[in-house]
Amino acid sequence: MLKVIGLKKKYGKHTALAGLDMNIKKGQVYGLVGPNGAGKTTAIRLIMGLSHMDDGQIIINGTDARKKPLKVKEMIGYVPDNCGSYFNMSVNEYMEFFAAGFGISGIKAENRNLKLLEQVGLEDKVEFIADTLSRGMQQRLSLARALIHDPEFLIMDEPTSGLDPRNSFEFKRLVKELKKSGKTVLISSHLLSELSEICTDIAVIENGMLAAQGSLTEILGRIEHSNPIKIVVLGAVSSAMAVFKENPRVKAVSRNENTFMVKFDGDKLEEARLLYELMDMEVPVCEFVRETGSLESFFMQITNHDEERVIIENDY
Numbered sequence: 428m429l430k431v432i433g434l435k436k437k438y439g440k441h442t443a444l445a446g447l448d449m450n451i452k453k454g455q456v457y458g459l460v461g462p463n464g465a466g467k468t469t470a471i472r473l474i475m476g477l478s479h480m481d482d483g484q485i486i487i488n489g490t491d492a493r494k495k496p497l498k499v500k501e502m503i504g505y506v507p508d509n510c511g512s513y514f515n516m517s518v519n520e521y522m523e524f525f526a527a528g529f530g531i532s533g534i535k536a537e538n539r540n541l542k543l544l545e546q547v548g549l550e551d552k553v554e555f556i557a558d559t560l561s562r563g564m565q566q567r568l569s570l571a572r573a574l575i576h577d578p579e580f581l582i583m584d585e586p587t588s589g590l591d592p593r594n595s596f597e598f599k600r601l602v603k604e605l606k607k608s609g610k611t612v613l614i615s616s617h618l619l620s621e622l623s624e625i626c627t628d629i630a631v632i633e634n635g636m637l638a639a640q641g642s643l644t645e646i647l648g649r650i651e652h653s654n655p656i657k658i659v660v661l662g663a664v665s666s667a668m669a670v671f672k673e674n675p676r677v678k679a680v681s682r683n684e685n686t687f688m689v690k691f692d693g694d695k696l697e698e699a700r701l702l703y704e705l706m707d708m709e710v711p712v713c714e715f716v717r718e719t720g721s722l723e724s725f726f727m728q729i730t731n732h733d734e735e736r737v738i739i740e741n742d743y
């Protein structure tokens with residue numbers, strides 16, 4: 428559906444995108460996550476044709492975005508990070524204004540706008556001046572506007588940023604509904620945990636480049652793999668140490684009395700083998716468990732801001 432190949436963008440001497448690649452398939456809710464300044468908004472603005480790329484290619488449903496920007500805009504609904512001003516229009520006038528931009532007017536526009544405002548829960552706000560709506564309501568209005576031309580692809584730039592938990596939950600519920608109705612969604616955030624609730628796929632961007640990409644299941648698998656195994660023994664500490672030293676999958680061990688934290692680079696079968704080796708050496712193991720890590724700690728690791736690594740040191 429959307430292919431981004433080697434996307435580059437500089438602002439003066441500053442490189443915002445240094446060859447970004449993305450591949451989004453139909454029906455995916457694709458989360459673009461990265462720290463502040465990573466290049467998310469720049470990438471989205473280039474896809475939307477709101478800024479010129481220095482190099483690279485953006486292909487949407489086989490159409491080159493640089494060659495046919497208008498055709499691409501018809502396929503995409505865009506929810507920007509900043510809704511901007513609503514020029515003192517009522518909610519209804521605002522929707523009519525944008526519907527007219529897509530050539531939708533009269534009764535058709537009226538019906539469509541009402542249906543969309545119902546979908547985002549603003550049907551009782553049609554007479555309200557849009558500028559006076561709360562931030563959460565404005566975000567939902569922005570979503571309704573993005574859906575006016577019934578695009579198959581939606582791009583949302585940090586839509587939950589600045590929303591309170593209730594409004595953020597409500598917005599995520601709307602995204603889930605859009606996925607159910609067959610839309611493909613690209614959504615950015617600087618919080619991986621925000622996206623993990625709604626996304627099927629995640630791409631982590633750092634310094635204008637892709638740092639990691641995969642399905643949510645793959646990413647969660649990598650999180651588990653990057654966590655240490657906690658092993659508690661009831662004695663035979665030196666025998667346990669000997670096992671750890673011999674096992675090539677053990678990368679580091681730290682110990683606090685009878686509790687070991689073992690950095691282990693192996694799959695489930697290799698974990699089972701390690702446990703078997705401990706039993707074989709008659710080490711009384713009473714606990715053997717992979718620590719569960721958070722999405723944010725994984726994010727910190729792959730974007731090189733990991734403080735947790737320090738605790739996993741080889742101290743024997």
Ligand SMILES: Nc1ncnc2c1ncn2[C@@H]1O[C@H](COP(=O)(O)OP(=O)(O)OP(=O)(O)O)[C@@H](O)[C@H]1O
Nearest residue numbers: 438441443461462463464465466467468469470617
């Ligand atoms: N118009 C501009 N002129 C100069 N530098 C810019 C401009 N827009 C963005 N940048 C810089 O490019 C880099 C990428 O910015 P961008 O807004 O794309 O990041 P982001 O990941 O969306 O960040 P945030 O989460 O803070 O919105 C940043 O270092 C930013 O300061």
